[in-house]
Amino acid sequence: MAIEPAVVSPATLAEAYAIAARGAHRPVAGGTDLLVQITGGIGPPPDRVLDLWRLDELRGISVRDGALELGALTTFSEIRASVACREDAPALVEAAATIGAAQIQNRGTLGGNVMNASPAGDTLPVLLALDAELVVGGETGERTIPAAAFWPAYRRTAIRPDELLVRIRLPLVADRRQRFRKVGTRRAQAISKVVIALAWRGDPGSGTWREVRVALGSVAATPIRAAAAEAALEGERPTESTAERAVAALVGELRPIDDVRSTAAYRREVAGRVLRRLVRDEGRW
Amino acid sequence: MTIAARPGRAVGAPLRREGPAKLTGTALYTDDLVFPGGWYGTTIRSTEPRARLVAIDLDPAFDWSRVAVVTADDIPGDNVVASIAADQPILVPVGGEIRHQAEPVALLAAADRETLREARLRVRLRTEALPPVFDPLASTVEFARYDLAKGDVDAGLASADLVVQGTYRVGHQEQLYIENNAMIAVPRAGGGVIVHGSLQCPYYVHKALKRGLRIGSEQAQVVQAETGGGFGGKEEYPSMIGLHAALLALRTQRPVRMIYDRHEDLAATTKRHPAIVTHRTGVMRDGRVVAQDIDLVLDGGAYTTLTPVVLSRATIHAGGPYDIPNVRIRGRAVMTNTPPNGAFRGFGAPQSEFAAETQLNRVAEAIGMSPLDVRRRNVYRLGGITPTQQVLRGGVAGEEVLERAAEASEFDRVRVRTAESRGRRSPRDRTARGIGLALAWHGAGFTGSGEAKMGSVVSVELSGDGVVRILTASTEMGQGTKTIFPQLVAAELGLPIEAVEMAPQDTALVPDSGPTVASRTAMVVGGMTIQAARRLREAVEGRTGRPFATSYRDDAADHGATRIDQAFEPYPGVGFDDATYTGDAYPAFGWAAAVAEVEVDLDTFEVAVRSIVAVDDVGRVIHPVLCEGQVEGGTLQAVGYATIEEIKLLDGRYLNDRLQTYLIPTALDAPRIETILVESPFAGVPHGAKGVGELPMDVGAPAVVAAIHDATGAWIHDLPATPERIMAALVGIDPPGPPGISTVSPRRAADGDTER
Amino acid sequence: MSYHLTVNGTATEVAVPGMRRLLDVLREDLGLTGSKEGCGEGECGACTVLIDGAVAVSCLVPVCQVDAAVITTVEGLATPTTGLSSLQQAFLETGGAQCGICTPGMLLSGQAFLDSGAEPTDDAIREAIAGNLCRCTGYTKIVEAVALAAGRRDETGA
């Protein structure tokens, strides 16, 4: 039997904020990371837990103010079933479908993935590629943090201890295309060896790519954007020579590590090969 | 595609006996057993690969009155987990040597888990580090060695048109039964203990208890609970856990539960032995292999456990199922400072047959012959002579399983297609398909004189109240023992299967019919069960003058109980000389072929095993559904071994010690498996069965690796054939380190306390 | 704290710490040992139950999150009056259970799949049980069992 810290289960967000303001509470959403950490003795267990599961204010998927908004408690199953997500965030739907298996997707939340801040969190590169805005809140009100600034260091986030993640906004961008690819050890229930999300605005006339985003997970201490690869693709059409330049740039800028799941050499090489494939698919060469 | 439901599959074969209990959640596994007043036990383990234990410090600030503490000093009997050698202690004594990272040093028990958790943190081991050995090739301690020779290997190599050389390495594999190891010990009223547990071999635990606790046979009682998988992993380690639970139970005079969690089970219990196998093969242009020179090293880990027996099987099978005139096989097993390795389905053969089959494929490639033809040319036929000088006198089905597999998979036709698409490959292609074939033999039952020495007994009784009951220590852990034994006895007695009972696997009730290992249950114990039933029938019919089925109840009423104890009788004409290691290594061999089709992602080199045709000669099929189930399960374990199951080590500690990092195939990773059962019976037992448990494990991995080669052109010599290894072979990136060998952390390397 | 749950159709109240795992509440507080613990970290699926009809691993669900929820465990599949459920019967016939330790979780994933009404293709069944590890069967006969039960459901329109 695992350690059983004290827990409070508020029914409203305001109550939850008040509890968070008192400090020293570890939030739990779907629990698919937190309970593993408690049971497995990974890190010190929390003294007190703040259960978010009853906060319906943190649920729901909608399009509002030019963005697709997902409550922090949105589960991966809900993302997979959402028409709005399939339309405006197909890469997120694909990512959700690769997480764990049905049991995990039914309870694991997008907010939990964001806040767990694992470099292998599969939705995080998607959020980076789609310029997500993370709305956090507390007793003092809400503020918005861009995804690009949200994971400053290994397993760290830009949130304050008295704040909760409230919702994730994905700004709607005309003509934006997105792709996703996860490389794991097996076809379900697998943590990524490399995960990559790609987004760009295709110019309908010239076919050139603008606002290119290349984001990766499991290749660094945090999810990252690959600046050199993005630069190589920016303003270009998806030709073979552009792809080669981008791949070379990507392989040059990645500094992955050897660990229990894979090797640095494989991660670097496979990231480049997957990027080449994604560009090739678009360029049809 | 919707799969057509196949109702009525089980027609003719009885349904699994304990099936309804397992399906409704009422079957009781060890952790489901409730013992009021029971305490929880836990094991304090070393965290050093090698060290001298200087002291065990208990924090004086902690209230130890609520906790039972047991150390080596508290062991009433020999501080030894009884096995082949007497080298593994139950607990490392102060002053003694710690030989691996997960070695038990002390035991604690408490009434609740909270206290126990707290107490664990208050125990500190003081140690003096000693230099560990991690590389088996650098080890100077040998657990066992076997040398086999047939013909003149040097002359054979000299006469060959071509000599091909190759080195193959395989790492650890975890059995990964879904139920972790678990034992509960309860003090017995008349002294001694009853141990309930998840285990394969009640009498192994029984023997260990007697020696470690210095108690008599009646005071040591071992009862198997429903067991959630074993695969060899619950053959020997339960003796250790049983002793631990028993020591705590005797100390506290209460029931004590030792229920491992997955982390402890992965970190501490036995794995399949890593191996390094080197082949030199001499072959003629026409495909005849004329010489095999094989060198095999198994990493036994820190203690002997079952390693000599695993090595012996690995050595005998190392040439593969081929009749080669000149053979030399040198096998040795060595010690390293890693947790001990032990039994796992296949017992050494999967390691050495992976090497043999992959080597043969390389040989075929070198002379431009198809993998199918090279096997046709060399496979054992009736009268073939093995490296132990055994003459194969019957039940030789290598050719048959090979041809059936080739035919069912359309091997030649598919191979032409995959070769064509390899020739046409362009960077546009996302995936590549490949097909691969492997053939194996597997000695049925114990190696050499093992069975004769064991002296197993099975009983069948007709009780005074007219019930027919089988008494055997053979355990059910998924294979269907409790279904097939009643089936065999019912058939012999002319009774419906429901009329035959199985006594529980409790050493107080059933005789020692040997361990449930080596695929010996159906063949050996099944055979003895039939013999016992036959004698019971003859006794009853002799008295009543009527057929057993119509007269046994009357007989029981008139004469009371009749119990037949059937001892193992050596099979006629089967003999083995331990001194020279020659003779009939096995009473019979089973034969298996597999054809795998894979699809390899050409960007990432992820491998999807799409289908496997598995053809297995099991002697005689007793129960088709159960038999197919064994083939399917074994095949998937082999696919995991081939592709994803890997343990990396650092300073002798397993890094893949949770289910998040030790991955086995899910339903989405599993191939479609087509099972074809072949019956080439063993004449030495009444029912002809040769066992099925281990056969599929021998062929799966080499078939998959051959298919990966067919798809990509890369030969992978190290298992598992991960995308990292395939990419290294094809693209030239840095390969991962060799499987199974621990790396050394920079700190340790700097201290210089290592030999690598 | 005390929590109210409906377990296998019976309304139940348990007074336990809110962070207690649902698995422990079922096995230890309610004595329903049909749900198994194979890993305690969500990977094996042996502890799978239905929460309001959806599969979840009970080793990762704190009981505070199932207050007022409807839980189904393996003990709730068969009833004394109906005997084995159609899926359990199919497992028995095809040989879908060997050692049986994965079976309770497997049955619940299979049942959720059947309840979803999805077309029982091989791939769909495999995806539905991908969170349940089985080391004995190679999954072949489990997939067959779910397909068999789905076929019977569709025949009878039940």
Ligand SMILES: Cc1cc2nc3c(=O)[nH]c(=O)nc-3n(C[C@H](O)[C@H](O)[C@H](O)COP(=O)(O)OP(=O)(O)OC[C@H]3O[C@@H](n4cnc5c(N)ncnc54)[C@H](O)[C@@H]3O)c2cc1C
């Ligand atoms: C078997 C298994 C398979 C998995 N597979 C994958 C996979 O393939 N890919 C992947 O990316 N992940 C995977 N995970 C990890 C996990 O499921 C995901 O990270 C999931 O998104 C976590 O969500 P949760 O709601 O369960 O988080 P919780 O466990 O509830 O919380 C995670 C962390 O976030 C904090 N937190 C949660 N919500 C908030 C909030 N609103 N505000 C502030 N803090 C918050 C918690 O305090 C905690 O530190 C897997 C986990 C398991 C057990």
Ligand code: FES
């Ligand atoms: S015990 Fe819950 S998933 Fe393994």
Ligand code: FES
């Ligand atoms: S039947 Fe044993 S794990 Fe599935």
